[in-house]
Amino acid sequence: MSTSAVAVAGRGGLRFYQTTVGKKAVMAVSGVLLFGFVLVHMAGNLQIYEGPEKLNNYAKLLRSVPALLWGARITLLVMVILHIWSSVQLALLKQSARPVGYVKKETLQASYATRTMYWSGPIVLCFIIYHLLQLTFGAGGTPFQEGDVYSNVVQGFQVIPVSAFYILSMILLGLHLNHGLWSLFQSLGFYHPRYTKRIKGLAAALSALIVAGNISIPISVLAGWVR
Amino acid sequence: MKLILHIWRQANAAAPGKMMRYEAAGLSEDMSMLEALDVLNEELIARGEEPVAFEHDCREGICGSCGMMINGVAHGPSRATTTCQLTLRHFRDGQELYLEPWRARAFPVLKDLVVDRAAFDRIVAAGGYVSVPTGSAPDGNAIPVPKDDAERAMDAAACIGCGACVAACPNASAALFTGAKITHLALLPQGQPERHERALRMVAQWNLEGFGSCTNIGECEAVCPKGIGVEVIAAMNRDFLAASWAERDRVHAGA
Ligand code: HEM
Numbered sequence: 001m002s003t004s005a006v007a008v009a010g011r012g013g014l015r016f017y018q019t020t021v022g023k024k025a026v027m028a029v030s031g032v033l034l035f036g037f038v039l040v041h042m043a044g045n046l047q048i049y050e051g052p053e054k055l056n057n058y059a060k061l062l063r064s065v066p067a068l069l070w071g072a073r074i075t076l077l078v079m080v081i082l083h084i085w086s087s088v089q090l091a092l093l094k095q096s097a098r099p100v101g102y103v104k105k106e107t108l109q110a111s112y113a114t115r116t117m118y119w120s121g122p123i124v125l126c127f128i129i130y131h132l133l134q135l136t137f138g139a140g141g142t143p144f145q146e147g148d149v150y151s152n153v154v155q156g157f158q159v160i161p162v163s164a165f166y167i168l169s170m171i172l173l174g175l176h177l178n179h180g181l182w183s184l185f186q187s188l189g190f191y192h193p194r195y196t197k198r199i200k201g202l203a204a205a206l207s208a209l210i211v212a213g214n215i216s217i218p219i220s221v222l223a224g225w226v227r
Numbered sequence: 228m229k230l231i232l233h234i235w236r237q238a239n240a241a242a243p244g245k246m247m248r249y250e251a252a253g254l255s256e257d258m259s260m261l262e263a264l265d266v267l268n269e270e271l272i273a274r275g276e277e278p279v280a281f282e283h284d285c286r287e288g289i290c291g292s293c294g295m296m297i298n299g300v301a302h303g304p305s306r307a308t309t310t311c312q313l314t315l316r317h318f319r320d321g322q323e324l325y326l327e328p329w330r331a332r333a334f335p336v337l338k339d340l341v342v343d344r345a346a347f348d349r350i351v352a353a354g355g356y357v358s359v360p361t362g363s364a365p366d367g368n369a370i371p372v373p374k375d376d377a378e379r380a381m382d383a384a385a386c387i388g389c390g391a392c393v394a395a396c397p398n399a400s401a402a403l404f405t406g407a408k409i410t411h412l413a414l415l416p417q418g419q420p421e422r423h424e425r426a427l428r429m430v431a432q433w434n435l436e437g438f439g440s441c442t443n444i445g446e447c448e449a450v451c452p453k454g455i456g457v458e459v460i461a462a463m464n465r466d467f468l469a470a471s472w473a474e475r476d477r478v479h480a481g482a
């Protein structure tokens with residue numbers, strides 16, 4: 001190592017969240033809670049295959065206890081804000097940490113998913129915003145009838161660009177989770193030569209499940225199986 | 228054997244730099260990458276040109292001085308090999324190579340292929356040590372260390388601080404280096420009293436130096452000349468999180 005004079009900045013005075021490791025822990029916890037929501041949300045939505053009554057009743061049930069509904073909504077909103085806020089800060093740090101790039105740079109083992117986290121995330125965010133506008137607020141430019149979730153979904157997905165954007169977003173969410181679901185273990189300090197491999201496998205399987213389950217809905221609508 | 232070398236030339240830290248093309252002839256495949264540069268430099272000196280500056284010391288892969296990007300890969304194409312140990316056998320006669328310095332805000336280029344890695348020294352100075360009372364040396368093996376721990380500590384201690392992990396990381400993160408130093412001491416009994424303090428201080432120093440964050444991509448372990456894996460990053464994260472919790476009483480003390 002080089003031997004120039006060292007000046008050490010004490011304990012640095014950095015608080016937990018001011019460090020990169022602290023921010024990653026926040027991303028991991030918020031990310032895993034968001035994943036939990038995505039999984040349960042998908043399981044609920046797959047009831048579309050059981051007909052309008054079943055799905056609409058489920059939607060009604062979710063709204064039957066306002067305290068729970070708002071508790072969940074606020075928790076999710078806080079998680080989204082934490083997840084995005086920390087990712088934006090880390091993305092800015094990434095920009096500043098290498099001001100001069102390489103003329104030539106090879107990638108040896110980083111997967112496509114890992115290298116696109118800073119793309120897949122923001123596109124998923126755009127999707128979430130449109131998704132809420134369309135199916136919660138009825139402002140997505142597709143037919144909307146308060147309380148008739150089934151028709152809103154079916155009529156919404158009959159619009160090809162809407163379905164296409166939905167499918168693309170789900171694929172990106174799948175990529176995001178393919179990396180995120182194992183990365184969070186690493187961020188929280190768990191690594192094991194045997195189990196990390198299995199966690200990676202599980203992350204791939206769960207993200208594939210999310211993609212397949214969710215995109216089956218617009219595909220079924222477009223194919224006319226669900227109408 | 229001949230190589231076409233595109234080399235980053237920069238007169239000093241403040242000067243702008245650029246890639247320059249050289250033809251290095253009269254090489255042998257038994258030479259190391261650094262020896263190829265020696266041959267080129269002799270020719271440059273004979274021509275009255277400024278030789279290419281690069282860092283080196285032991286030339287046997289143990290000091291961590293050498294290192295450069297070779298065709299976009301830190302330390303070149305041979306895994307677990309430093310630049311000084313990389314022989315020209317790995318290249319074709321007449322092959323074009325791009326030689327660039329490590330790139331990171333925390334590693335400013337001093338000249339040509341030489342960067343200032345003092346940031347690493349400051350990370351170590353922040354906590355990569357154990358405090359021992361002076362006096363007569365303690366008995367060897369007075370403190371038993373389980374074999375698995377000793378082996379793992381040794382694996383982490385193999386880090387030579389070359390900076391390849393930072394250079395290869397898309398985030399220019401110092402996570403693998405800092406993780407190796409923290410893990411090395413965290414596994415040993417001598418490292419326990421300062422374990423929490425160490426994790427907090429070294430992570431803070433890594434951040435203050437302007438290195439990036441870790442996104443668990445793994446490019447670092449792929450280029451580490453000592454084959455250190457990302458397990459040390461998880462170990463560091465674990466120690467940092469545990470330490471952040473353990474030091475909670477200091478919040479009231481205002482420290
Ligand atoms: C349903 C939505 C989302 C879920 C379930 C989710 C889940 C996750 C998980 C589990 C991680 C891994 C955290 C870690 O490595 O510790 C992660 C990382 C990440 N997320 Fe998300 N995320 C979502 C939405 C977003 C959005 C909207 C953005 C950006 C606007 C975003 C940006 C990122 C970035 C940049 C990372 C990588 C951070 C890093 O590796 O340092 N995510 N996400």
Ligand code: FES
Nearest residue numbers: 286290291293311
């Ligand atoms: S010169 Fe010492 S490791 Fe290469």
